Structures are given as C-alpha cells and as structure tokens.
Amino acid sequence: xxxxxxxxxxxxxxxxxxxxxxxxxxxxxxxxxxxxxxxxxxxxxxxxxxxxxxxxxxxxxxxxxxxxxxxxxxxxxxxxxxxxxxxxxxxxxxxxxxxxxxxxxxxxxxxxxxxxxxxxxxxxxxxxxxxxxxxxxxxxxxxxxxxxxxxxxxxxxxxxxxxxxxxxxxxxxxxxxxxxxxxxxxxxxxxxxxxxxxxxxxxxxxxxxxxxxxxxxxxxxxxxxxxxxxxxxxxxxxxxxxxxxxxxxxxxxxxxxxxxxxxxxxxxxxxxxxxxxxxxxxxxxxxxxxxxxxxxxxxxxxxxxxxxxxxxxxxxxxxxxxxxxxxxxxxxxxxxxxxxxxxxxxxxxxxxxxxxxxxxxxxxxxxxxxxxxxxxxxxxxxxxxxxxxxxxxxxxxxxxxxxxxxxxxxxxxxxxxxxxxxxxxxx
Amino acid sequence: xxxxxxxxxxxxxxxxxxxxxxxxxxxxxxxxxxxxxxxxxxxxxxxxxxxxxxxxxxxxxxxxxxxxxxxxxxxxxxxxxxxxxxxxxxxxxxxxxxxxxxxxxxxxxxxxxxxxxxxxxxxxxxxxxxxxxxxxxxxxxxxxxxxxxxxxxxxxxxxxxxxxxxxxxxxxxxxxxxxxxxxxxxxxxxxxxxxxxxxxxxxxxxxxxxxx
Numbered sequence: 001x002x003x004x005x006x007x008x009x010x011x012x013x014x015x016x017x018x019x020x021x022x023x024x025x026x027x028x029x030x031x032x033x034x035x036x037x038x039x040x041x042x043x044x045x046x047x048x049x050x051x052x053x054x055x056x057x058x059x060x061x062x063x064x065x066x067x068x069x070x071x072x073x074x075x076x077x078x079x080x081x082x083x084x085x086x087x088x089x090x091x092x093x094x095x096x097x098x099x100x101x102x103x104x105x106x107x108x109x110x111x112x113x114x115x116x117x118x119x120x121x122x123x124x125x126x127x128x129x130x131x132x133x134x135x136x137x138x139x140x141x142x143x144x145x146x147x148x149x150x151x152x153x154x155x156x157x158x159x160x161x162x163x164x165x166x167x168x169x170x171x172x173x174x175x176x177x178x179x180x181x182x183x184x185x186x187x188x189x190x191x192x193x194x195x196x197x198x199x200x201x202x203x204x205x206x207x208x209x210x211x212x213x214x215x216x217x218x219x220x221x222x223x224x225x226x227x228x229x230x231x232x233x234x235x236x237x238x239x240x241x242x243x244x245x246x247x248x249x250x251x252x253x254x255x256x257x258x259x260x261x262x263x264x265x266x267x268x269x270x271x272x273x274x275x276x277x278x279x280x281x282x283x284x285x286x287x288x289x290x291x292x293x294x295x296x297x298x299x300x301x302x303x304x305x306x307x308x309x310x311x312x313x314x315x316x317x318x319x320x321x322x323x324x325x326x327x328x329x330x331x332x333x334x335x336x337x338x339x340x341x342x343x344x345x346x347x348x349x350x351x352x353x354x355x356x357x358x359x360x361x362x363x364x365x366x367x368x369x370x371x372x373x374x375x376x377x378x379x380x381x382x383x384x385x386x387x388x389x390x391x392x393x394x395x396x397x398x399x400x401x402x403x404x405x406x407x408x409x410x411x412x413x414x415x416x417x418x419x420x421x422x423x424x425x426x427x
Numbered sequence: 428x429x430x431x432x433x434x435x436x437x438x439x440x441x442x443x444x445x446x447x448x449x450x451x452x453x454x455x456x457x458x459x460x461x462x463x464x465x466x467x468x469x470x471x472x473x474x475x476x477x478x479x480x481x482x483x484x485x486x487x488x489x490x491x492x493x494x495x496x497x498x499x500x501x502x503x504x505x506x507x508x509x510x511x512x513x514x515x516x517x518x519x520x521x522x523x524x525x526x527x528x529x530x531x532x533x534x535x536x537x538x539x540x541x542x543x544x545x546x547x548x549x550x551x552x553x554x555x556x557x558x559x560x561x562x563x564x565x566x567x568x569x570x571x572x573x574x575x576x577x578x579x580x581x582x583x584x585x586x587x588x589x590x591x592x593x594x595x596x597x598x599x600x601x602x603x604x605x606x607x608x609x610x611x612x613x614x615x616x617x618x619x620x621x622x623x624x625x626x627x628x629x630x631x632x633x634x635x636x637x638x639x
Binding site for chain 2: 050140141143145238239242246247287288289291293321322344367369370372373374401404405406407408
C-alpha cells in the first residue's frame with residue numbers, strides 16, 4: 001500500500017506543478033509577516049548545515065569549494081525540504097565584514113566582499129577563519145575563529161582613520177597571503193580575489209535563478225553590522241573587547257562611533273527597492289554583555305545604524321545570537337515595523353513574543369535541540385502548541401533558533417517541522 | 428587593606444584595586460594561601476550573582492581575568508601546593524575550535540579549587556579517553572558552540588563507555604546550544620549554558636564524592 005501523503009509531499013507537488021503560483025504565495029506571505037500583517041499562513045524558514053551535506057552526500061569541503069557538486073546538492077535539498085524563505089550559503093560563507101569595511105568606499109563590491117568564502121580564504125590565508133580540507137578536515141564545518149589583531153594601545157590609531165588602519169595594519173597581520181602592502185604579492189592577491197569573487201557571483205546568480213524557477217523567492221539583501229562586533233570579531237577577540245569596555249571605555253566608544261559611517265556606506269551600496277529590501281546583521285557580543293555594558297557600548301551605535309537605514313526605506317533582519325532576553329526591551333525603542341528579529345534561544349520565547357508582537361516581526365520559536373534530539377510526534381505537538389499561542393496575531397515567522405542542523409538530524413524530524421507549519425500555521 | 432577589602436573589590440570587579448590589595452598583603456607578610464581562599468570565595472559570590480541574573484558573561488570574563496592576574500603574583504609566593512578539590516579534564520569537542528566558554532569555565536573551576544587538565548580545542552574522542560586513563564579525573568567537561576559539536580559530544584561519551592571508563596567519571600557538557608534534550612541525547616550527566624552554573628554542578632559532585 002502506498003504511504004499516505006503528508007502536507008509536505010503535497011506542497012512539494014505544488015512546487016513542481018505550479019512554481020509561479022507557489023512563489024507568489026511565498027512572496028505575499030513573507031512580505032505580510034515582515035510588515036506585521038496577517039498572511040494566509042505562518043511562513044516557515046528553511047534549513048541548512050551538516051544536515052544538507054549528509055542528505056545530499058557532499059562534504060563541507062564540497063560545499064565550500066566544489067561548485068559543480070554544490071548545484072545538484074542544493075537543488076535536491078531545496079526541492080525535498082521546501083520553505084517559504086531561507087538562506088543557504090552556496091558556496092559556504094563565513095563572517096568577513098572587515099573586508100567590506102576595508103572597501104567601504106567602493107559600493108560596487110563592498111557588499112560582496114563582506115563574506116569570506118573558502119576560495120578567497122585560500123588567497124588571503126586569513127587567520128580569522130578555518131576551512132575544510134585546509135586547516136580542518138574535509139567533513140568539518142568551516143569555522144570563524146576571530147582573534148586578536150589589534151593591540152589595546154592601538155585604539156587611537158584605529159580611531160584616527162579606521163579604514164587606513166585596517167589596510168595598513170590589520171590586513172597584513174591577519175592575512176599573510178597578502179604579503180606587504182604595495183608589494184607584487186599584495187597587488188596580485190587582490191586581483192586574484194576579484195577574479196574569484198566574479199566567478200562565485202556568477203555561479204550564485206545562476207543558482208538563485210534556478211532555485212527561483214522551482215517556486216522560491218528572495219528579496220534584495222544588504223549587510224550591516226554592530227560596530228562593537230567589528231571590534232570583538234576581527235580586532236580584539238570577544239574577551240578582549242569586553243575587557244576594553246572596562247579598561248578603555250572612551251576609546252572603545254569612539255572606535256564604535258567612527259565605524260558607523262563606513263558600515264552605513266556598505267549597507268547603502270545596495271539601494272532599497274520596494275516593497276522589501278532587508279539589511280542583515282548577525283549580532284555576536286549581545287548576549288555576553290550585561291544590560292549596563294550593552295546599553296552603553298553596544299546598543300547606541302547599532303541603534304543609530306538601524307534607525308538610519310529604516311529611515312532610508314530598508315527593513316532590518318537581525319539575528320540576535322544566544323539569549324537576548326535581558327536586552328529585548330531596547331528593541332521597542334526602534335520605530336514600529338522596523339524589521340525582523342530572529343532569536344536564537346531566548347530563555348522564554350513567549351515572553352519575548354508578547355513584548356514585541358505588533359511592533360517587530362519575530363522569527364524563531366523552535367529550539368534547535370528539539371529538531372536534533374526530539375521525535376516527529378514531539379515536534380508536531382510543540383509547534384501546534386506554539387502556533388496556537390502566537391495566532392491570530394501576524395508578524396511571525398517559524399524557524400529554529402539557528403538554521404544549521406547537524407548531520408544526524410533525522411529526515412523525519414525535519415519533515416515534521418515543515419508539516420507542522422503547514423498544518424497549524426494557517427490563519 | 429584586609430582580605431575583606433580584597434573580596435569586596437573583587438566582587439565589584441575593580442581589577443586595579445584587587446591587585447593593589449593583594450600586593451600590599453603579600454608585602455606585609457600575608458599568607459598567599461589565604462589570599463587564594465579569599466579570591467575563591469569572591470569568585471563564588473560572582474557566580475551566584477551571575478545565576479541571579481545580576482552579572483553577565485562580560486563580568487565572568489573580567490572575574491576570570493582578575494583571578495589569573497592575582498594568581499600570577501600569589502602563586503610564586505606559595506610555600507606548599509594546595510591540594511585540589513578534584514580533577515577535571517576539559518576540552519572543546521572534535522570539529523569545533525571555539526574556546527571562549529571553555530576558557531571561562533576553566534578559570535572558574537580553577538578559582539573553585541579544581542585542577543584543570545585543558546585538552547584545548549577540536550579534541551577527538553580518543554584524546555578524552557586517553558586523558559581519563561592518564562589523569563584519573565573526577566569529571567570530564569566538554570564544550571562546543573557549533574550544533575555539529577553535539578554529535579561529537581555523543582561520540583565522546585560513547586567512546587568513554589566503550590573504554591569502560593564511564594563509571595569512573597561524571598560528564599558535564601556546556602555551550603550556547605546545549606540543553607536538557609542535548610544532555611539526554613549525548614548521555615552526559617549534566618549540562619550548562621554558562622560557566623558559573625557549570626562550576627556549581629561540579630562542586631556539588633565533589634561534595635557528594637567526599638561525603639561518600
């Protein structure tokens with residue numbers, strides 16, 4: 001006897017039969033949620049990570065370097081695990097916002113160079129990241145490591161001219177592949193990086209077009225960053241940054257201040273196109289800070305960036321890493337409808353939702369550990385209960401706290417997540 | 428300037444003041460072991476403040492930093508080694524190279540009086556097994572940030588079981604993405620999202636062991 005079709009199977013069939021109709025539905029659904037309105041159904045966010053590699057039989061090395069293998073793997077994955085909206089890094093990308101800053105005055109590529117890819121890492125040999133088949137094994141997840149590349153006494157120089165300091169001091173220290181500024185190696189490396197980026201960009205454009213034909217959507221996306229995270233991620237390491245807040249408070253604040261303008265330049269390199277252009281910013285230091293430090297050293301500059309971009313017609317899409325609960329109230333200082341807040345693991349998700357609903361579009365709600373260690377029945381029950389509490393309010397996007405799932409995540413669990421959204425998400 | 432002042436300055440995380448008091452106490456013939464003990468009780472109070480939500484990771488990092496700075500001046504003056512209250516083998520599991528959480532846990536565990544064998548990052552299961560054989564720890568601590576690390580934790584617990592060492596150690600896992608479900612899945616004894624709570628758990632284990 002044939003197995004009974006589940007909601008996900010019927011949705012997949014619709015993707016095959018009428019991709020344009022499905023895409024239009026997704027477009028309206030996501031847009032409405034972002035605008036705090038009530039869509040036809042709660043949008044469900046896509047997944048990624050080791051699970052994609054395992055399911056499609058490719059390694060992290062392949063996903064980072066082997067463009068030929070990436071295409072069929074991603075297409076198969078997107079087909080079999082449909083979502084309303086998702087981010088898949090193909091090829092894999094890691095944080096590289098400092099490179100965007102280095103070229104903030106060049107809007108034609110500042111937004112592209114802001115992510116590190118494996119092939120670009122091979123040229124830079126940067127110490128910020130480690131890649132499969134290079135520093136780590138082929139089946140290991142590429143990892144952002146960061147590090148300390150600025151000494152505490154160098155804040156002054158950084159503040160005087162951050163972009164020049166990045167080029168003249170930070171890049172030579174963190175990227176041995178570049179050699180000495182101005183040397184033949186240095187010049188050749190940047191040309192090679194340009195050529196590599198071009199190749200990756202054309203691959204991505206083609207892949208996105210193919211995914212689009214399968215009934216999927218995307219919105220123009222630009223990038224921003226919290227100034228304090230630039231310091232923590234690329235210059236002083238998170239622990240160093242936190243000690244500096246205590247030991248060199250004025251310099252730390254000034255350094256954040258001078259970063260606002262170049263960050264805005266990068267973000268606005270892609271113009272806002274109606275109805276929706278989002279600026280993505282993943283936050284890192286946020287959960288590590290006490291409200292006192294957050295309010296003094298982190299939030300003011302980030303807030304300025306968000307407010308400026310929202311006033312220009314963008315919407316924010318911010319990943320609040322970790323437990324952001326202690327700082328959630330500050331989000332209410334932003335104008336209503338400013339954007340989408342994706343929460344990783346707030347201590348009490350419903351409390352966060354109750355505070356923000358009607359003001360901020362909220363994304364999240366599903367503990368990643370439930371998808372990893374739970375059963376399809378538990379996942380179904382959890383999401384049913386969650387959505388019964390969220391609805392009838394709009395402005396919600398169902399997602400795990402992070403979209404990366406480990407390789408042992410069962411297919412049945414992932415299907416249960418999508419099934420539950422389709423079953424219980426209808427308004 | 429007394430030990431009490433030191434504890435107070437420590438809890439306020441006034442690094443300069445703590446170091447000044449410690450130096451003065453040593454100069455005037457103070458007992459290094461007593462200074463260490465004072466730092467321990469202060470760290471303990473900081474841990475409690477963290478658990479009550481008064482302090483955050485930023486404060487734990489600073490506390491760990493202060494502890495290390497004090498130890499640098501006090502340890503060389505110590506006449507005889509203080510017996511640790513327990514031994515812990517610690518590492519970030521295979522496939523993960525993130526170490527902030529592990530390092531804070533290490534500082535807090537040392538401040539609490541444990542001897543910590545730090546295996547570093549990207550530690551394969553067999554290294555944990557080897558370290559258990561070599562150091563006979565009471566506790567094994569595993570840390571990860573990536574979701575992929577959860578699988579490595581499970582593999583490591585399995586490897587410890589296979590080596591018939593599981594009954595000899597208690598296992599605690601820690602990291603931003605671990606929780607009760609992860610703990611059950613990996614087969615660990617306890618889990619924590621933060622160093623302060625983690626150290627409390629291993630302190631409880633050490634007490635239980637002494638009581639036995």
